[in-house]
Amino acid sequence: MSTPRPPYLPGDRSAHSETERMIRVDQAGEYGATRIYAGQLAVLGRGRAAGAIREMAEQEQRHLAQFDRLVAERRVRPTALSPVWHLAGFALGAATALMGERAAMACTVAVEEVIDGHYAGQAERLGATDPELAETIAAARADELAHRATALAHEAEATPGYDLLSGAIKAGARIAIWLSERI
Ligand SMILES: [Fe+2]
Ligand SMILES: [Fe+2]
Numbered sequence: 001m002s003t004p005r006p007p008y009l010p011g012d013r014s015a016h017s018e019t020e021r022m023i024r025v026d027q028a029g030e031y032g033a034t035r036i037y038a039g040q041l042a043v044l045g046r047g048r049a050a051g052a053i054r055e056m057a058e059q060e061q062r063h064l065a066q067f068d069r070l071v072a073e074r075r076v077r078p079t080a081l082s083p084v085w086h087l088a089g090f091a092l093g094a095a096t097a098l099m100g101e102r103a104a105m106a107c108t109v110a111v112e113e114v115i116d117g118h119y120a121g122q123a124e125r126l127g128a129t130d131p132e133l134a135e136t137i138a139a140a141r142a143d144e145l146a147h148r149a150t151a152l153a154h155e156a157e158a159t160p161g162y163d164l165l166s167g168a169i170k171a172g173a174r175i176a177i178w179l180s181e182r183i
Pocket of ligand 2: 033056060112143144147
């Protein structure tokens with residue numbers, strides 16, 4: 001008689017602490033996203049792209065509310081770094097917006113590409129172990145991909161120095177993810 005292979009094997013981090021880390025980092029990321037858009041709107045709030053940015057910002061607020069709820073219901077310790085993401089997110093949004101609307105959109109493309117990969121990895125690790133979390137992640141991920149498409153439609157890739165800017169933002173986003181899973 002063979003039993004089905006468990007999703008987590010002995011010696012793995014426990015499923016419980018693994019999903020806690022996922023919720024912690026996702027809440028941190030969605031919080032950071034709201035701060036990026038707040039920074040962009042502080043600069044571009046009256047610009048041509050303000051409507052599109054505001055719409056994305058509202059969806060980030062919804063994602064954040066969903067992860068806030070999971071943090072509360074499951075008593076997950078939130079990241080201790082939210083004061084950092086409060087400032088760093090806003091600064092990233094405002095700085096790219098000051099470079100222009102296309103650079104702000106390049107920021108969105110870069111962040112969303114990292115987040116898409118991050119959510120895809122989480123979905124794979126979760127499998128069928130936690131449908132509630134998996135559905136929350138899948139819904140947010142679909143919105144993030146739509147944000148990426150919106151930003152590309154706003155000529156993100158026409159930003160001067162796009163590859164350099166995009167690479168730097170992606171590196172920063174990956175560091176933020178790494179830290180928020182742990183701290
Ligand atoms: Fe989001
Ligand atoms: Fe997004």
